[in-house]
Amino acid sequence: MGKAEVHSIHVHPVKAFRGHALREALIEPWGPEGDRRWALVDDGGKVVTRRRHPRLALAAAELLPGGVRLSAPGMEPLTVPVPDPAASGAAEVDVFGARVRGVLAEKAAHAWCGAYLDASVRLLHMDDPAVVRPVDPEYALPGETVSFADGYPLLVTTLASLEALNAEVARGDHPGEGPLPMNRFRPNLVVDGFEAWAEDGWNRLAVGGVHLRVARTCGRCVVTTTDQETARRGREPLLTLDRVRRFGSQLVFGQYLVPLTTGVVRVGDPVTVLE
Numbered sequence: 225m226g227k228a229e230v231h232s233i234h235v236h237p238v239k240a241f242r243g244h245a246l247r248e249a250l251i252e253p254w255g256p257e258g259d260r261r262w263a264l265v266d267d268g269g270k271v272v273t274r275r276r277h278p279r280l281a282l283a284a285a286e287l288l289p290g291g292v293r294l295s296a297p298g299m300e301p302l303t304v305p306v307p308d309p310a311a312s313g314a315a316e317v318d319v320f321g322a323r324v325r326g327v328l329a330e331k332a333a334h335a336w337c338g339a340y341l342d343a344s345v346r347l348l349h350m351d352d353p354a355v356v357r358p359v360d361p362e363y364a365l366p367g368e369t370v371s372f373a374d375g376y377p378l379l380v381t382t383l384a385s386l387e388a389l390n391a392e393v394a395r396g397d398h399p400g401e402g403p404l405p406m407n408r409f410r411p412n413l414v415v416d417g418f419e420a421w422a423e424d425g426w427n428r429l430a431v432g433g434v435h436l437r438v439a440r441t442c443g444r445c446v447v448t449t450t451d452q453e454t455a456r457r458g459r460e461p462l463l464t465l466d467r468v469r470r471f472g473s474q475l476v477f478g479q480y481l482v483p484l485t486t487g488v489v490r491v492g493d494p495v496t497v498l499e
Contacts, residue, residue, distance in 0.1 A: 228417030228495040230431060231383055232398065237292045237374045238285035238347075238412060239263040240273045240453065243410065244342050248490040251483050254369045255377035256412055258287045261353070262304075263326065263372040264345045265317040266338055271372070272345055274447045277454045283340060294333070296340045304333040311350045314320045318347055319372060325358045326372075328349050335367035348372075358484060363439045368482055376439050376480035381411040388420035389477065401460040408448045408461065408479055415495045422497075423479045432493035436481040443474030 236243035239260045250257040263287070264272035274280045283296040287469040291305040293356050311330045326348030327335075348355055350371055359368040360375050386406055393402035406414055413431065426438045444465060449457045465475035 228415060228497075230413060230489060230491050230495060231416040232414045232494045233489065233491060234410070234412055234414070235259040235283070235287065237262055237287050238283075238294070239271065240277070240280040241283045241285040241294075242276040242281060242407070244284070244286055244385050246487055249412075250437075250488050251378070251431075251486055252353070253377070253486060254371050255483070255484055257411060261282075262292060262329075263317060263319070263327075263348050263350075264341075265348055266316060269316060270318045271320070271471050272341070272343075273449060275445065275496045277341055278450045278457060279341065279345070281450050281452050281455045286309040294336060299336065299340050299389045302332065302336045304329050304347065307349055313467040315346065317372075317424060319357070322357060323348070324372065326356075332413060359439070363480075365437075365482070366458065377483060378436065378481040379410065379442055380413040380415060380429075380481055381406060381409055382413060382418050382420070382423055383409045383416045384418055384420040385423065385477065389408060389464060392468050393460050396460070396464050396467065398459050398463060404461055405452065407452045408450070409444070410447075411478060413481075413489070417495070425477060425498035426497055428484070428497075429481070430494075430498055431489050431497040432487070433485075434487045434489055434496070437484055439482050440473065440478045441471060441476045442478040442480055443471075443477045444477050448477075454471075 233249050234243045235256050286293045295301040297452050307327045307329050310328045315321050316325050329347040337345050353371050359370050390403035431435050466478045469476045
């Protein structure tokens with residue numbers, strides 16, 4: 225293999241919306257700057273995800289100075305400013321069992337999101353990730369926190385592992401569903417220059433000048449079966465992961481990371497396995 229380096233960087237400003245690629249990103253203690261700092265909450269107080277609303281795959285969120293721009297098919301784009309915690313109401317959202325406090329966006333944002341999903345939802349912003357939500361204590365070091373992400377600050381995947389997975393999809397019962405694009409897996413960092421599944425043996429990485437530790441493998445769910453261009457669901461990659469990448473009860477693709485240091489990472493930065 226050639227030199228290992230960052231192939232692409234992705235942030236997802238609103239949890240469950242599609243993300244966008246960046247040439248560089250500031251890695252904060254709780255993940256890439258602006259990543260999953262917004263989330264939708266339903267009337268029952270639970271976080272809204274693609275598990276229940278696959279159409280969120282077609283909704284985009286773009287970071288802007290002081291806010292986020294929302295767009296989706298059939299909707300006029302809407303710019304939503306970051307709410308002022310002192311002037312806006314607060315609400316709690318259940319993110320897979322963790323009660324997380326957020327600041328409510330303006331009413332126009334609730335209406336826009338609700339109209340797109342045809343559901344009663346509200347949009348929340350996480351004001352201070354440093355104190356709001358700890359990383360899963362089973363896998364965390366003291367003081368580690370995370371945004372509205374599923375559980376960990378960053379997700380890394382490799383091009384070689386995707387290529388190997390797609391080769392297995394082609395040999396499976398639903399070859400027409402492949403090859404799968406990387407956006408099915410919603411990573412923050414995509415790296416090139418490693419052998420397939422090399423990430424299984426990583427414990428600590430240097431990405432440019434930023435050091436990160438591997439917290440655990442990433443178990444995949446039905447969200448990965450959603451076509452990002454149509455929002456239709458298929459059978460892959462879960463059928464193939466069940467055949468070739470089952471670890472206990474999890475179907476694994478990618479590794480969760482927690483920053484040990486902060487700093488800017490860029491496309492093309494070297495990636496070094498430290499442990």
